Amino acid sequence: MTNTVIDIKDITVGFSGKSGAILPVLRNVDLAVAQGESIGIVGESGSGKSTLALAAMGYLKRGLRLLNGSVSFRGEDMFEQSRPGLEKIRGGELALIPQNSGQSLTPTLRIGAQIIEALRLHSALSPADYQAKAVELLGQVRLPEPETIMARFPHELSGGQQQRAAIAMALAGEPHTLLLDEPTTGLDVTTQAHILELLRDIAQERSMAMVYVSHDLGAIARVCDRVIVMYAGEVVLDGTTRQVLKSPVHPYARGLLASIPRLADQHLPVALDGRPPAPGGAGQGCSFVDRCALAKERCHVERPELSQVDSGELVRCFYSEEAQALSLVGAGGVPVEVKSDAPPALTLGDLSISYHSPGLFDRFLGRQSIHVATVDDIDITVGRGETLGLVGESGSGKSTILKSIAGLLPPADGSIEMAEGEALAPAVENRSPDHLRRVQLIFQNPDDSLNPRHTVAEILAQPLKLYFGLSGAELNTRSAEILDRVRLGVHYLDRLPSQLSGGEKQRVAIARAFAADPEVVLCDEVTSALDVSVQAAVLDLLNALKERQGTTYVFVSHDLAVVKALSDRVAVLYQGRLCEIGPSEQVYATPSHPYSEVLLGAVLEPDPDVAPNLATDDVVESSPPAQGCPFQRRCPRKIGQICDTDTPPWQETTNGHAIRCHHGIDELMRLQAEDGSA
Amino acid sequence: MLRMLLRRLALGAITVAIVSIIIFSGVELLPGDACTAFLEREAKGKLLENCREAQGLNRGPIERYLDWAISAVQGDLGVSANGQKSITELVGNRLKNSLLLAASSLALGVPLAIFLGVITGLWRDRPIDLTLSTLAIFAMTIPEFVSATVLILVFSVWLGWLPGIVLTPAHAPAIEFFPEILLPVIVLTMVMTAHILRMVRSSVIEVMAGDYVQMATLKGVPYWRIVFRHALPNALLPAINVVALTVAWLLGGVVVIEVVFNYPGLGRMIIDSISDRDLPVVQAIALIVATVYVGVNLSADLLTMFANPRLRTLYMRRK
Amino acid sequence: MTITAGSRTQNRFTPIVQVLRDVVARPSGAIGLTLVCLHLILALISPMIVAYDYKATNSSMMLTGPDAAHWLGTDHLGRDVFTRVLLGGREALLVTGVATPIAVTWGGFLGILFGLVGGRIDEVLMRFVDAFLSLPWILKMLVLIVTFGTGVEVLIPTLAFFYGIPVIRIARAATHDVIARDFVSAARARGHGRMTIIWRELLPNVLDTLMVEGAMRWSWMLLAFSSLSFLGFGVSPPTPDWGLMIADARGFMSFAPWGVLGPVIALSSLIIGINLTADALAKALGIDRAQKAPV
Secondary structure (H helix, E strand, O other), X not given: OOOEEEEEEEEEEEEXXXXXXXXXXXXXXXXXXXXXXXXXXXXXXXXXXXHHHHHOOOOOOOOEEEEEEEEEEOXXXXXXXXXXXXXXXXXXXXXXXXXXXXXXXXXXXXXXXXXXXXXXXXXXXXXXXXXXXXXXXXXXOOOOOHHHHHOOOHHHOOHHHHHHHHHXXXXXXXXXXXXXXXXXXXXOHHHHHHHHHHHHHHHHHOOOEEEEEXXXXXXXHHHOOEEEEEEOOEEEEEEEHXXXXXXXXXXXXXXXXXXXXXXXXXXXXXXXXXXXXXXXXXXXXXXXXXXOOOOOHHHHHOOOOOEEOOOOOEEOOOOHHHHOOOOOOOOOOOOOOOOOOOOEEEEEEEEEEOOOOOOHHHHHOOOOOOOOOOEEEEEXXXXXXXXXXXXXXXOOOHHHHHHHHHOOOOOOEEXXXXXXXXXXXXXXXXXXXXXXXXXXXXXXXXXXXXXXXXXXXXXXXXXXXXXXXXXXXXXXXXHHHHHHHOOOOHHHHHOOHHHOOHHHHHHHHHHHHHHOOOOEEEEEOOOOOOOHHHHHHHHHXXXXXXXXXXXXXXXXXXXXXXXXXXXXXXXXXXOXXXXXXXXXXXXXXXXXXXXXXXXHHXXXXXXOOOOOOOOOOOOOOOOOOXXXXXXXXXXXXXXXXXXXXXXXXXXXXXXOOEEEOOOOHHHHHHHHHHHOOO | OHHXXXXXXXXXXXXXXXXXXXXXXXXXXXXXXXXXXXXXXXXXHHHHXXXXXXXXXXXOHHHHXXXXXXXXXXXXXXXXXXXXXXXXXXXXXXXXXXXXXXXXXXXXXHHHXXXXXXXXXXXXXXXXXXXXXXXXXXXXXXXXXHXXXXXXXXXXXXXXXXXXXXXXXXXXXXXXXXXXXXXXXXXXXXXXXXXXXXXXXXHHHHHHOOHHHHHHHHOOOOHHHHHHHHHHHHHOHHHHHHHHHHHHHHHHHHHHXXXXXXXXXXXXXXXXXXXXXXXXXXXXXXXXXXXXXXXXXXXXXXXXXXXXXXXHHHHHOOO | OOEOOOOOOOOOOOOHHHHHHHHHHOHHHHHHHHHHHHHHHHHHHHHXXXXXXXXXXXXXXXXXXXXXXXXXXXXXXXOEHHHHHHHOHHHHHHHHHHHHHHHHHHHHHHHHHHHHHOHHHHHHHHHHHHHHHOOOHHHHHHHHHHHHOOOHHHHXXXXXXXXXXXXXXXXXXXXXXXXXXXXHHHHHHHOOOHHHHHHHHHHHHHHHHHHHHXXXXXXXXXHHHHHHHHHOOOOOOOOOOHHHHHHHHHXXXXXXXXXXXXXXXXHHHHXXXXXXXXXXXXXXXXXXXXXXXXX
């Protein structure tokens, strides 16, 4: 293209390993970005995408070296530039929006000071105008009350606000090229959607060149014209967004797409087994050969080059025509069907949980703080063999509920019962061994939930010994059996967590939970810390285990598509209160609770033709209102005073689907049909 | 904000009170009492009785404690074991001299340590870092009396540049202690600097490798501006605490130095009074030292709270 | 303070051999460990290899310089300096070698206990601990020594007591770090008993920190011990001890420096050796330690 801004030619970047060998992080990567173009760089952890983005600025993390190739920005070689030259470009014409703004903004400087610093360095304004311009910038990124924000420190802002402030700071230099390194990771669903819309608008208004790095294909679909897929430090696919996301011609890209759960799916996503090679671990052949369904002899010995196919994309594969035949849908498992008249496995009655208890000083001073319960008024019954999904954003109380069921956080009020009215003692210390065995909890972060000092064998031995009194040969046999069921070989028994990948660790955590032969398994965001392709494998595993043993799941996640893939029924929570509950099909369709509507509208599908529907602002509330509907402050369908004062009644449709709203069901259907929400 | 300040002051006062109780009980629990300790073999008969009366040992422990504590707050620290000298008088001069020594060392050591710490952090693994870090390790690990002795050997005995012993009397004005005070200050500074330097170094390294420094670099901020405006304010925050800890150490380290150099300060007085078994004096000095330590800690806490935006907003924006 | 698993294979209680190998792999560890071992060996075998009786005074041979017969000359009482230097570490190593494990054990025990108990009791007790730590070490020890006298029977418990107190804080902090982690919650949720959790989940992760702390404690203790001897409150003459020797010899430094240099080098090399080893140990175990001032 004519107006190339970023021109990266054949770069190889690497670091020196322990034995002195050079381990590459990027291999022979080309990237050309033209003015007005938005390019997405997609890859999982270890793909080198962040390194590539930073290299475009002439920056490499400590220990990395440019071994080959060149990086140019507007014709100037970024690695040959003098320091002042680089300083002029960075933050000026070429700006970066970082991944974690909470950590990327200097904690000791106020927001205003940091933006003014950018202005001072890169804008032509006179110092007297800095303040006003900074406020204007904050307004442009749609931050309310910009003057107040100017005086605040980064830690006083929410995640979404921090990210917007970082965007404002990047815009201060009037850049015509933006680099974005996973800018929405860690943000709530609705916040993500809003920030993306903002970025999209900004890019279009100013016809900027944009490089958007992410593992989230939904975000990429929304913002980018072209997409580059990276794997193990190489570019494996380069095409338009439509080409890459609708019909990719590289086996990895196809596998990646197939492994992402979508709202419209009727089945589980297809897992991509194995993991990417570590730097320097790829052999002489194709880096994807170990995981590729198409792998042939040639792939093991010869490394494919990027070549152009008829439709225009660049692919790094010998057999890309055959790749096109690979199914995107695949033979993914169908979730287990559950009869709606199954006997209850778990019942939550009028559950109320609170994190607050008055401190000594408060009591001493006679302060009677009115604390609104963190979670309140929860009545749910889960049938045996059923999977109940709990969805909500931060502050929804979903993890809190799981902790209470597990007994780690005794509820303030209400009851938790197992089948046939067996009440569970509120605190785990008071529960009978039988009850303890039948309810198991799996945590989000496998790095944290496995003791780094224990081998896998020891980890599995604990529930086996505790609940079944196994030892010796019997113990070993059973451990091996359980490992097999989570698709890990016997040789994993002697390994320590530090020697396992994220996906493998989570499987061990799942194995540990199932070793107890439980009736109810509580899953607390168990896929959220994993790479996209690994998530599918874990979901598949959970489903298979359920099929085999008829386990009941309570599955918590902020990812709506993931929840839908696995759940029979779904409950939507906002600020610790139930909004809607029912079979997943119905919850994900209209009529919906206004909050469910907002939530579903914000989901980003990896489909460039689907736009999100943003019904309300991404305000983050810190605590629920004392009375009335919990969604009263943000509801786009608010009726009026009644929402503030009266608790909304349950409105029922069919099959146990219920919505808690002052609107009637017909009213909701009408309103939502008008707006055409899906 | 004011409430928080008062609260901290109150906590500090309570800590001092607790320490005073510990000191007092500690001395109480020792076998015998101030008089038997002091008089040793001659602790009998009339001598013992007189001593006991002068010290007020006939009263119960709680009464004695309260009397001691209340007088101490007013500045009266009691009388020495031989019943003759007012402790406050004795201590006054010595305190001044020790403070002189400590303050000079701090004034020299802290800025130097921060400076060198920043340098070694920014130029990590280069020759200057390796040299300074090695020197720091030596200075930190070798006992002060050893370094003091070695320095006296080199600078006083062999080179003859500085006096190796302090002959100025206790009551002399501060200025007269120069140049005798130089070597003691150098030794104290050496050890102190080494500790603070290592800490500042690791803090600087951590901050410079962090996300917001990377962001500032990618924003085009010139290097030195990043160092002074973005990195150091964050890297030096923990230094405040370390300096406070060092002051605590200093209060103890000063003792050995004063003995080695014969410096007429509080430290030497402790040693002397312990040798003499003069418990009331020991008690009083312990209390003074503890109070100073608590005061320093309090200041460090408040300074940290003020300098760290996270804590500042927590306390100032509280409704 | 963060605790991360080391990079090598480790069992529940890190096997000593593997750790040693990691330590020696680093230059600081190799040097440090060599120095420490040398001193330990010397302390054990020196009585058998010395040429002179350390007590033997000789009024006609006072403060003579180094020569073939007396490699480091003689001291102010005519005793052979070299002999006394070789023997000088025995008392120090004995006292500190016994006191250190005791200090780490009782301090670690209480620290873990406080960390687990938490709540008000923990806060109140820590206030006391902090208040206690606010007194300079020398003061505290001298008071005890003065009352109970010097000698190994007093020094060991005294040192063990005072140097165990800072360990309480460290063990407590480490305990807090560990119990906040999910694997402990997981163990709780499974229904394991308190003692089981402490033994199986907590201890293995806290022990590493305690080991490194132990090495540092040893070094501080040696420092304190030699300072006490220097001041005259440690060992009593004629027992050879480096601190005491330096105190005796420094009066004659201007014309007889060898009496000072010998013990200075001996003492410094031991303490530096321990410090280097502790540093390498910390890195090998993956423990990130902030530098602290001695207490």
